[in-house]
Amino acid sequence: MGCLDGAGRRLLTVAFDKTARVWDIRTGRSLAVLQHQQQLVRGCMAPHGQTVVTVTADHVAHLWDVRSGQVLHAFEVCSPRFQGKNVAHHW
Numbered sequence: 001m002g003c004l005d006g007a008g009r010r011l012l013t014v015a016f017d018k019t020a021r022v023w024d025i026r027t028g029r030s031l032a033v034l035q036h037q038q039q040l041v042r043g044c045m046a047p048h049g050q051t052v053v054t055v056t057a058d059h060v061a062h063l064w065d066v067r068s069g070q071v072l073h074a075f076e077v078c079s080p081r082f083q084g085k086n087v088a089h090h091w
Contacts, residue, residue, distance in 0.1 A: 007047075011025055020054045042054070
């Protein structure tokens, strides 16, 4: 599963190894590795490419700062199918 930023320069991928990665499309270089404790079910990147929302199988959404690789906020969601688009866009 993948998600592009608004400019089409960065790609967010989520993997079965419990990591989400942000990639530079032009160079193919990994810009951030976001490690999780639970299995990832989805992710979304803000149009500006600076924040990412991931959702894990235990129904927790994580808002990440791409530059620092740190979680800014974590909160429970009612379903792992939560999209996260609105949250990523406003942070």
